[in-house]
Amino acid sequence: MRKRCIIVAAALLLTGCDGNLSTLTPAGPVASEIALLWWIMLAGSGAITILMIVLVSLSLGRPRATSVRFWTHGMGLAFSMVILTSLLAVGLWIGERILPRDDGAVAVQAHAWQWGWTFTHEGPDGVPVETDDMIHIPAVEPVDVLITSEDVIHAFWVPQLAGKMDAIPGRTNRARLQADEPGQYEGLCAEFCGIGHARMRFSVQAHATWPPDLTSDGAEE
Amino acid sequence: MATGSDIGRGRGMTDTTSRPIDTSAAQGAISADLPRNPPQPALGLHRELSKVWANDRGLWGQITAVNHTTLGLRFMATAFVFFAIGGILSMLIRAQLATPQGAFLDTELYNQIFTMHGSIMMFLFAIPMLEGLGIWLLPKLLGTRDMAFPRLTALGYWCYLFGGLIMLTALLFGVAPHDGWFMYTPLSSAQHSPGINADVWLLGVTFVEISAIAAAVEITVTILRQRAPGMKLTEMPLFAWYMLGTSAMMLVGFPPLIAGSVLLELERAFDWPFFDPARGGDPLLWQHLFWLFGHPEVYIIFLPAAGAMSMIIPVMCRTTILGYGAIVAAVLGLVFLSFGLWVHHMFTVGIPHMALAFFSAASVLVAVPTAVQVFAWIGTMWKGHPQLHLPMYHILGFFLTFVMGGLTGVMLAIVPFNWQAHDTAFVTAHLHYVLIGGFVFPMMAAASYWMPLISGKQRVKGLGEAAFWVILLGFHGTFFIMHLTGLLGMPRRIDVYPDNPEWIWLNLTSSIFSFVLTIGFAMFALDMILQLLLGKRERRDPWSAPTLQWAMPLPTPSYNFASLPTARHLARDADSVILQLARGEGALAGAPRDRRELLVTSVGAAKPDHVAILPGNTALPLLLSASIGIFVLLMLAGLYGLAGAALAPVSILIWYWARGMTPQGDLRPVEIAPDLVLPVSHRATQSLGQTGLIAFLVANGTLFASLLFGLAFLSVVTPGPTPPPAEANTPATLFGIAVLSLSSVLATLISRRFSQQAAFAGALFNLVGLAAIVLLALTQMDNPTIHARDALRAAMAGYLALHLLTAAGMAAFTYVQFARSEINPTTGGAFPAWRAWQSYTVAVTLIALVVLIGQEVG
Structure with missing residues (x-):
């Protein structure tokens, strides 16, 4: 069964892990780093799973002399520690690289409510511009989204650009995202927030010029 | 080979399935074993034990059952x-x-x-x-x-x-x-x-x-x-x-x-x-x-x-x-x-x-x-x-x-x-x-x-x-x-x-x-x-396992073992010890005193310590949980006053529950094996109940620590508004705190003395402490709906009040046991339990007060 699943999944991967919410078709450096991390971990996990299947299969024969320490210390401690610490190091390194830092990146506000989003960015004349359910960001450069909530906990997530960050009443959270190219991306609320949760979607418009000049309907001029 | 065959039936001499598991390494302790009891007819023991250990008949038997099986x-x-x-x-x-x-x-x-x-x-x-x-x-x-x-x-x-x-x-x-x-x-x-x-x-x-x-x-x-x-x-x-x-x-x-x-x-x-x-x-x-x-x-x-x-x-x-x-x-x-x-x-x-x-x-x-x-x-x-x-x-x-x-x-x-x-x-x-x-x-x-x-x-x-x-x-x-x-x-x-x-x-x-x-x-x-x-009838020990749960008839009897296994029965092919145990050759054979007994051993080496007398079938657990259920339903209905009143039957039933543990009947020592005489639980230094109370206090202490964690988290991590200044009258508050800490310390000191007067004074001191905390809550503490910090303090006060009330109840319970001459220096009854609870109560009271004062001063 697993084999068939793998074949089906592989077939899908060949046709592209498409969809505008896919973490596997990243459109920016933050999401790309995480996607790379995923492919590394998938390969490692696949190898370990096969190793375990082989070890269990080999056990199904006649009894054989075997050393206790090989299993408890060798495999249980040493083998797992080596793999886990190296993975942890890679994870922390990537985590540090994609973290928001104080480098004067453009900041945009995202305010979540039941059930929708209000986004605010600084307009061309320095006046804040408010938009509903469509967040405007500059393309190519890093953007910090300052995330707040009106009522309950929501989460801001644009899978193709970065990981998610919760919107928590009483706090302001910062998430860094970056789009490689101008264009439209899709986002959603990832934390269950009541009846309207499934419909709490939004779009991201990444602009080549910043600040963008918006017409009254929110589209770029 | 036997692979895939049913192990219960395919049990030929050359079959690897039936080869006893070699556990010789684990059998060094037999030399220090208990003496062996003389064998008795297994059927007689079975009847004697079943009479004592079995559930009552019919539906009522299901209501009153307390048996672990x-x-x-x-x-x-x-x-x-x-x-x-x-x-x-x-x-x-x-x-x-x-x-x-x-x-x-x-x-x-x-x-x-x-x-x-x-x-x-x-x-x-x-x-x-x-x-x-x-x-x-x-x-x-x-x-x-x-x-x-x-x-x-x-x-x-x-x-x-x-x-x-x-x-x-x-x-x-x-x-x-x-x-x-x-x-x-x-x-x-x-x-x-x-x-x-x-x-x-x-x-x-x-x-x-x-x-x-x-x-x-x-x-x-x-x-x-x-x-x-x-x-x-x-x-x-x-x-x-x-x-x-x-x-x-x-x-x-x-x-x-x-x-x-x-x-x-x-x-x-x-x-x-x-x-x-x-x-x-x-x-x-x-x-x-x-x-x-x-x-x-x-x-x-x-x-x-x-x-x-x-x-x-x-x-x-x-x-x-x-x-x-x-x-x-x-x-x-x-x-x-x-x-x-x-x-x-x-x-x-x-x-x-x-x-x-x-x-x-x-x-x-x-x-x-x-x-x-x-x-x-x-x-x-x-x-x-x-x-x-x-x-x-x-x-x-x-x-x-x-x-x-x-x-x-x-x-x-x-x-x-x-x-x-x-x-x-x-x-x-x-x-x-x-x-x-x-x-x-x-x-x-x-x-x-x-x-x-x-x-x-x-x-x-x-x-x-x-x-x-x-x-x-x-x-x-x-x-x-x-x-x-x-x-x-x-x-x-x-x-x-x-x-x-x-x-x-x-x-x-x-x-x-x-x-x-x-x-x-x-x-x-x-x-x-x-x-x-x-299913067809299964033979005993169908897997030829070396652990004790297979050393009994199938399906299992209500009392598990007619006599209790000792070192010589451990880590052996279970099949080989079934008969010895059924014939009463282990410890504490049968139920000659017509009550549920089992052996209590020491924590590390499992040395025999005393004989515990267990309660029999009773509907009290059903009644108590039903009365808690009524409290829960009233809370759900939003009838908070009535819900509070519903705690009265809960407390009364807990009192009756505790009365069931009062020392009574034959408290003479019991011979569990030839020349090995052990006291019964009421005269043991550390009974099962006392160990259980320690375990419960560990859980209780974690609950208290969770409240402290809440206090610390809200004051250190939470970004929200600072609380309004306390409206308390400082001298009155300090007086209340002094009364509370003094009375709980005195109650604890007096609980070191084993006497009827001590129990009486202990109940009294706890009630004084309880009165102090209730008065503080009503007159000095800030309205708990205004700010989370005050809400947590109120919750903490409620926690302490509950413990003082329980401590007073336990002291009163001990007093009643003294008054009925049920306890004496060799048979402590509820006294050790009260003492442990009292020590816990004074500890949490003093910690809470130190934290509170630290928060106000700091």
């Missing part, structure tokens, strides 16, 4: 029924998600259904199932006749049943919880979840958790104090080590959940703003308290299953376990580590990356002890000769599924990946791999392994294997692909996805295979039922 099986059967109900709910979820615009359920009902699916599977299936397994199996495995506190077993069961029924009834009436099984506030606050849905969860689950604390206390005591003489702690069967770890985790893991639930219910009912950011509260405090429980919970569920595996694998492989010491160390490591990684459920709440790094490392590290166990099991299989009987099928299913679930768990512990995968179908897939792989497959192995002991029958051949293959296919078909669904961006807990055609075939596939999975579980249930109804 009856209740353990009932726990497991009830949990299986809840598993079926939770499974049906999951079918509804999968039906809704099979198509992108499912119109099968409306969103409100869908939210109730996924919340109830998770809550039922966690709180009404997994936890009660493992409690039931522990309660049913441990006494048989350790060589004793019952759990330490039989009435508590029954109380736990009824609380579980009533709490579960309250939650199910709410679902039938369409008012079930609908905020997800981890009940994040403010979504679950009174403002955003009006109606009783959230109250059903908070009160229902807390009601059910009485059974978890009760089970944890008595499992701890039973393992530490009731092992067969000579069964050293360091040599006991691994399942006991696993359950000891589990119960320790339950004692420390459940109180934060109970504290959180009580606080959230107080917020909902009385507007005390613990979690309201506008008034100094913090929604993250709920998440910390919830996951402080919620992550250890995963290991609470996994450890007993792993314990069962550690028992079954060596027997299936005709060998002994590889790396006993390493496995014990791994269990202890898991118990410790599992409390350091709850934050990995909160990687996206905005905690600084360096703090996340710590919790990420701990989460990764916890895979090491798990790996040690898995490799020790595989090594055991290498060392031995695995026989592919049905339990082994499920164990192989475990290896495949759990390894994959563990690997995705490690992935989720890596912070950047977690930011993407969190709250998506990837997590849903992961947790089902871990819980079905790490709990359900081992439990099915356990069921097929131990079923002969329950039913006394052989299974019907073929059906169990078929069920296994259907379950394996259905499970991986449903959940393997769900990892991808999550990576393609599908979040948890949505009911429609009209804009995402790329998810359709993934969800449809999962839905189709989930019905295969359900058919598999139905076949498994059918297999169990057919075995009970149609």
Whole structure:
């Protein structure tokens, strides 16, 4: 069964892990780093799973002399520690690289409510511009989204650009995202927030010029 | 070879199946064994013991039963029924998600259904199932006749049943919880979840958790104090080590959940703003308290299953376990580590990356002890000769599924990946791999392994294997692909996805295979039922196992052992000791004093210490849990005044419960073996009850620590508004505090003296302390609805008041025992219990006051 699943999944991967919410078709450096991390971990996990299947299969024969320490210390401690610490190091390194830092990146506000989003960015004349359910960001450069909530906990997530960050009443959270190219991306609320949760979607418009000049309907001029 | 044949019948001399497992290494202790009792006719002993230990007849017998076999099986059967109900709910979820615009359920009902699916599977299936397994199996495995506190077993069961029924009834009436099984506030606050849905969860689950604390206390005591003489702690069967770890985790893991639930219910009912950011509260405090429980919970569920595996694998492989010491160390490591990684459920709440790094490392590290166990099991299989009987099928299913679930768990512990995968179908897939792989497959192995002991029958051949293959296919078909669904961006807990055609075939596939999975579980249930109804009679010790639970007739008698096993009966082929024990050659043979007796041993070396006298059948547990149930229902109805009044019958019943422990009857020492005379429990230095009280105080202390954690968290981490200045009148407050601390210290000092006057004075001092704290609360403390800090202080005052009131009650109870001449210097009655409680009370009172004063001064 697993084999068939793998074949089906592989077939899908060949046709592209498409969809505008896919973490596997990243459109920016933050999401790309995480996607790379995923492919590394998938390969490692696949190898370990096969190793375990082989070890269990080999056990199904006649009894054989075997050393206790090989299993408890060798495999249980040493083998797992080596793999886990190296993975942890890679994870922390990537985590540090994609973290928001104080480098004067453009900041945009995202305010979540039941059930929708209000986004605010600084307009061309320095006046804040408010938009509903469509967040405007500059393309190519890093953007910090300052995330707040009106009522309950929501989460801001644009899978193709970065990981998610919760919107928590009483706090302001910062998430860094970056789009490689101008264009439209899709986002959603990832934390269950009541009846309207499934419909709490939004779009991201990444602009080549910043600040963008918006017409009254929110589209770029 | 015997591979695949039924072990119970294929037992030829050359068959490897029947080769006794070589356990000679474990038999060094026999020289120091107890003297042997003279043999008696087994049938006479059986009649004598059955008269004392059996349940009453008929339906009444079910109401009054306190026997661990009856209740353990009932726990497991009830949990299986809840598993079926939770499974049906999951079918509804999968039906809704099979198509992108499912119109099968409306969103409100869908939210109730996924919340109830998770809550039922966690709180009404997994936890009660493992409690039931522990309660049913441990006494048989350790060589004793019952759990330490039989009435508590029954109380736990009824609380579980009533709490579960309250939650199910709410679902039938369409008012079930609908905020997800981890009940994040403010979504679950009174403002955003009006109606009783959230109250059903908070009160229902807390009601059910009485059974978890009760089970944890008595499992701890039973393992530490009731092992067969000579069964050293360091040599006991691994399942006991696993359950000891589990119960320790339950004692420390459940109180934060109970504290959180009580606080959230107080917020909902009385507007005390613990979690309201506008008034100094913090929604993250709920998440910390919830996951402080919620992550250890995963290991609470996994450890007993792993314990069962550690028992079954060596027997299936005709060998002994590889790396006993390493496995014990791994269990202890898991118990410790599992409390350091709850934050990995909160990687996206905005905690600084360096703090996340710590919790990420701990989460990764916890895979090491798990790996040690898995490799020790595989090594055991290498060392031995695995026989592919049905339990082994499920164990192989475990290896495949759990390894994959563990690997995705490690992935989720890596912070950047977690930011993407969190709250998506990837997590849903992961947790089902871990819980079905790490709990359900081992439990099915356990069921097929131990079923002969329950039913006394052989299974019907073929059906169990078929069920296994259907379950394996259905499970991986449903959940393997769900990892991808999550990576393609599908979040948890949505009911429609009209804009995402790329998810359709993934969800449809999962839905189709989930019905295969359900058919598999139905076949498994059918297999169990057919075995009970149609199975041929099974022989004793069908697996030729070396552990004590097989050293008894099938199905098991109510008293387990006609005489209790001692060192010479341990780690032997069970078949060879059955007759000796049945003939009364072990310790404490029969029931010559016409009462339920068992042997209590020392914690480390299991030296015989005293003879415990256990209570008989009684309806008191049912009455007590029903009266708690009435309190819960009144709280649900919002009738808080009446609910307060309903605590009166609860207190009266607890008083009667305690009266049942009063020393009475024949208190003379008992000869358990030739020339070995032991005192009875009422005259023991450290009775089971006292050990149990210590275990309970550990849980209680964790609850208190959770409140302190709340205070510290709100004042250090929470960004909200600072509290308004205290309105207290300083001299009056200081006077009240002085009276409170002085009276609780005096009560404690006086509890060192063993006398009727001391008990009287102790009750009085506690009442003075109680009056002081009530007056302080009414006249000096700030209104608890204004700011979260004051709400927590009020909650703390309530906690102290409850303890002072209980201490006064215990002192009064002791006074009554003195007045009736029931206690004297050799028979302490409730006096040691009061003393321990009093010491705890003064400790928490003084700590709370120091913290409070520190907060005001600092």
